[in-house]
Amino acid sequence: MKKLINKPDDVVTEALQGLAAAHADLVRVQFNPNVIVRADAPVQGKVGLVSGGGSGHEPMHGGFVGLGMLDAACPGEVFTSPTPDQMLDATKAVNGGAGVLHIVKNYTGDVMNFEMAADLAGGENIEVEAVVIDDDVAVQDSLYTAGRRGVGTTVLAEKICGAAAEEGRSLAEVAELCRKVNANGRSMGMALTSCIVPAAGKPTFELGDDEMEIGIGIHGEPGRERVKLAPAGEIVERLTAPIVEDLPFEQGDQVLAFVNGMGGTPLIELYLVYNDLNRFLGERGITITRNLVGPYITSLEMAGCSITLLRLDDELTRLWDAPVKTAGLRWAT
Amino acid sequence: MVDVAETEKASGRMSLGHDDVLRWIRAFAAEVEANKEQLTQLDSAIGDGDHGINMQRGMSAVLVKVDATGEESDIGALLKTVGMTLVSTVGGAGGPLYGTLFMQMGMAVSGKEELSSDDWAAALEAAVTGVQARGKAEPGDKTMIDALIPGRDALKAALAEGATFEDALRQSADAADQGMRDTVPLVARKGRASYLGERSAGHQDPGATSSHLLLEAAAETWGRPGQAR
Numbered sequence: 001m002k003k004l005i006n007k008p009d010d011v012v013t014e015a016l017q018g019l020a021a022a023h024a025d026l027v028r029v030q031f032n033p034n035v036i037v038r039a040d041a042p043v044q045g046k047v048g049l050v051s052g053g054g055s056g057h058e059p060m061h062g063g064f065v066g067l068g069m070l071d072a073a074c075p076g077e078v079f080t081s082p083t084p085d086q087m088l089d090a091t092k093a094v095n096g097g098a099g100v101l102h103i104v105k106n107y108t109g110d111v112m113n114f115e116m117a118a119d120l121a122g123g124e125n126i127e128v129e130a131v132v133i134d135d136d137v138a139v140q141d142s143l144y145t146a147g148r149r150g151v152g153t154t155v156l157a158e159k160i161c162g163a164a165a166e167e168g169r170s171l172a173e174v175a176e177l178c179r180k181v182n183a184n185g186r187s188m189g190m191a192l193t194s195c196i197v198p199a200a201g202k203p204t205f206e207l208g209d210d211e212m213e214i215g216i217g218i219h220g221e222p223g224r225e226r227v228k229l230a231p232a233g234e235i236v237e238r239l240t241a242p243i244v245e246d247l248p249f250e251q252g253d254q255v256l257a258f259v260n261g262m263g264g265t266p267l268i269e270l271y272l273v274y275n276d277l278n279r280f281l282g283e284r285g286i287t288i289t290r291n292l293v294g295p296y297i298t299s300l301e302m303a304g305c306s307i308t309l310l311r312l313d314d315e316l317t318r319l320w321d322a323p324v325k326t327a328g329l330r331w332a333t
Numbered sequence: 334m335v336d337v338a339e340t341e342k343a344s345g346r347m348s349l350g351h352d353d354v355l356r357w358i359r360a361f362a363a364e365v366e367a368n369k370e371q372l373t374q375l376d377s378a379i380g381d382g383d384h385g386i387n388m389q390r391g392m393s394a395v396l397v398k399v400d401a402t403g404e405e406s407d408i409g410a411l412l413k414t415v416g417m418t419l420v421s422t423v424g425g426a427g428g429p430l431y432g433t434l435f436m437q438m439g440m441a442v443s444g445k446e447e448l449s450s451d452d453w454a455a456a457l458e459a460a461v462t463g464v465q466a467r468g469k470a471e472p473g474d475k476t477m478i479d480a481l482i483p484g485r486d487a488l489k490a491a492l493a494e495g496a497t498f499e500d501a502l503r504q505s506a507d508a509a510d511q512g513m514r515d516t517v518p519l520v521a522r523k524g525r526a527s528y529l530g531e532r533s534a535g536h537q538d539p540g541a542t543s544s545h546l547l548l549e550a551a552a553e554t555w556g557r558p559g560q561a562r
Contacts, residue, residue, distance in 0.1 A: 033421065054424075077390075080383050080424040108524045109426035112467060116420065116429055144520075145527040199386050204377065219381045221528050 001201045003301075008198040012055045012077060019062055023327045026066040030093075033086040036062040036073045041094045047165040047174045048072070048094030051103040051158060052087060053110055054079040056197070057218060060155060060297045063328030069162035070103075070326075078197050078300070079219045081109035087117030091126055099127035099171035103158055103178060105150025106134035129171055131178040133157055135187045135308070137246045138215025138223045149217050152258050152308030153185030155296050156320075159329060163322035177319075181310065186243045189306030190223070190235060191216040193264060195299050214238055218262075218299045218306075232269070236276040239307045244284065249309060251285030256292070256320060258308035263298035265305055270294065273305055281309075290320055296328060349448040351406050353555060355399060358415060360550040362392035368546060375539040379526040384427060384539040391423035391431065406446045412439030412456070426524055427540070430464055430477060434547075437463030450498040453551075454488055457505075461485050468523060475521040475533065477540035484509035484548040499556035506545070506552035513537065513545040 005011050013031065020029035020036075027036050042048060051061045052074030061073035071094035076082035091100045100121070104114045111132060118128045133150035134141070141148045161178045169177070191213045194203035204220035207213060212235070215223020230238075249255060259274045261267070274293050281288060289312060297306070310316070323332040365372070365388045372385030398418045405411060412435050420432030441459035442452055461481045470476040487508035491501035516538035521527045526538070 076424045077383070077387070079381055080387055081426070081428070083421045083424050083428055085421040108468075109424065109428070112426055112429040113424070139528055140530070144522045145530070146524055149528070197382065200373065200377075200382055204382055217525075217528065219525070221381065221525055222532065 001196050001198070003196070003198060005198055008201065011198045012075060015055070015058075016062070016075065019327065026325065026327060027062070030089065033083065033089055034075055035086055035090045035093065036065050036075065037090065037093045038065050038067075038071045041071050042096035043071070043094075044096045045098055046096050046168065047098045047171045048091070048096060048100040049103060049158065049162055049165055049174075050074065050087065050090045050094060050100055051154070052076065052082045052090070052114075053105055053107075054081060054219070056195075056300045057297050059295075059328030061158070064155070064158050064326050066324070066326035067333065068166050068322060068324035068326075069158050069329065078199065081107065081113045084113050084116040084120060087114060088120045088124075091117065091121045091128060092124065095126050099129065101161065101165075101171060101174050101178065102128060102130040103154065103161065104130055104132045105154050106132045106147050107149060108146050110150075127171060129175040131157075131175055131182065133182050135182060135185045136189075136217070137186050137242050138188050138217070149221070151189060151218055152187040152260050152297055152306050153182060153310065155260075155292075156185060156256065156258065156308065156310050157181040159324060160316055160319045162324065163319040166322065181316065184247070184311040184316075185308060186246050187306055187308040188214075188239045188243055189216045189218070189260075189262065189304060190214050190239060191220070191262060191299075191302050191304035192229075193301075193303040195220055195263070195302040197300070212304070216262075216299075216302075216304060218297060220299060220302065232272055233276045236273055236280055236307070240277060240280050240309075243307065243309050244281075244286070247309075247311065249284075249286050249311060253286050254289040254312045254317075255281070255286055256290040256310040256312055256316075257281065257288040258292040258296075258310070260292075260297055260306045260308065261295035262302040262304040262306065263295055264301045264303035265295075267294065270305060273307075277307060290317065348450075349408075349453065349555065351408050351411060351446060354408050354411060354448070357551050357554045358395065358399065358411075360554045361547050362396055364546040364550050365389055365392045365543065368542075372539050372543055375537055375542055378536045379521060379529055379533045380539060381425075381525050383425060384543065387423045387425050387427050388431070388543055391419045391428065394418050394422040408445050408448060409439045409441075409443035412436070412442065415439075426468070427543075430468055430540070431543075433463045433467045434460040450492055450501065453498075454485075454492055457485050457488060470523045473519060474523045475516050475519040475526060475538045475541070476523050477538075477544040479516045479519070479538065480509040480512040480541040480544040480548070483512035484544070502552040502556035506549045509545040509548040513541040516541045
């Protein structure tokens with residue numbers, strides 16, 4: 001294992017200390033239990049937005065805490081859901097009297113821990129709503145699975161709902177908006193290489209030099225198929241066709257196209273992918289009116305990308321354009 | 334009830350005190366430590382490869398916690414402490430599930446300073462019910478409860494037939510062992526393993542494996558060791 005770390009057990013703590021030191025103007029970090037909170041929390045009268053998940057997906061979620069996005073993030077161990085006591089502390093820290101929205105990615109552990117946290121918060125008379133993001137079309141959504149995983153749409157939901165909360169919308173309204181984003185967003189990812197969880201010390205899965213995994217999850221969970229490496233244009237088609245068919249996205253739709261890096265893929269390749277995606281959608285009469293290109297929901301050092309499409313309307317576009325000031329996303333402020 | 338206690342005394346087994354329960358918890362922690370690599374390997378095959386690491390971190394925290402609480406005699410309080418510690422240290426799905434298991438056990442024997450074999454059966458019953466409610470899994474979904482339910486049922490059946498507590502614990506652990514092995518051909522329908530669909534068949538479930546360790550630790554701590562395999 002070659003990593004820029006001191007001790008495997010200290011990775012999460014030391015990275016959080018670094019985040020706190022680098023962005024003291026945006027966030028404060030509380031340890032044991034670990035919570036990243038917006039520097040000016042709680043904002044009185046504003047709905048608080050809390051998300052969380054395993055570490056190793058940076059900048060998600062800690063890098064999205066700040067004006068116009070999350071009020072708090074709960075970082076778990078690497079690729080491991082955070083715990084209810086973290087979520088409860090985060091919920092209490094951001095409750096400005098208007099209630100708190102939990103944005104939860106659909107993984108068994110995350111869902112169960114957030115459920116326990118919501119129960120605990122209810123016991124302390126804090127109004128909590130939870131919205132589960134499940135946008136990964138690689139997973140069959142059936143009674144016989146844990147359901148679709150939450151991936152790229154989570155980033156978009158956090159940005160858009162953060163803007164709505166800043167406008168002073170109610171908890172019910174922000175939750176409804178979050179469900180709307182989830183309903184209109186679809187994603188799929190792929191991996192060129194595996195990744196190494198520091199505490200495990202070896203690759204999560206093995207992938208041959210000439211192979212790629214289509215439909216990979218953000219923790220290295222296997223996807224739809226393992227196939228021979230192909231040119232980027234073909235990969236974009238393999239990822240985007242199922243996304244387009246699933247919603248479905250149709251001719252005339254305006255979309256936000258999000259090309260996400262898994263952590264180990266350089267921007268030059270992500271822009272190349274964006275170029276192929278732009279062509280693919282253009283041929284189908286789907287117009288990209290907003291975009292996001294870069295590593296925003298990563299899987300440690302995994303090479304690969306994911307594509308997320310979000311169908312936009314005027315409301316979603318306006319909220320996407322609203323000011324945001326976080327370590328990971330920042331514009332118009 | 335006096336008769337049961339007398340019978341158990343006659344068979345060399347008193348009811349369980351606080352120290353006995355603590356010995357079981359330590360034995361489970363030791364089993365988790367010893368099997369950390371195996372649990373992680375099983376989880377890498379069909380999950381996300383952190384079950385051994387997470388359980389080991391949680392049980393280490395439990396040992397620190399119970400060592401710090403000092404003189405205590407309430408077994409229910411001890412089990413609740415174990416559960417709360419696991420919830421706040423394990424994370425993943427294992428945290429809420431094992432946390433719920435111990436917290437429900439603790440609530441079932443709340444305030445008790447001694448457990449009879451029937452108390453243990455009631456605690457295990459509450460634990461399994463709690464895990465099922467939290468995880469919403471059915472038997473055959475390839476989860477913890479595929480080891481826990483056979484373990485619970487074998488214990489109840491053995492006690493009902495008048496077996497000694499040692500024998501009942503051994504039968505419970507062996508049934509959990511069989512249940513764990515029986516998860517191999519199953520297709521996972523819960524948790525991350527469910528993303529694999531048919532590809533999850535052929536692998537033993539890591540949660541069922543750690544749950545077997547829990548009941549095996551009880552049999553070995555309070556009863557007699559299993560056959561060498």
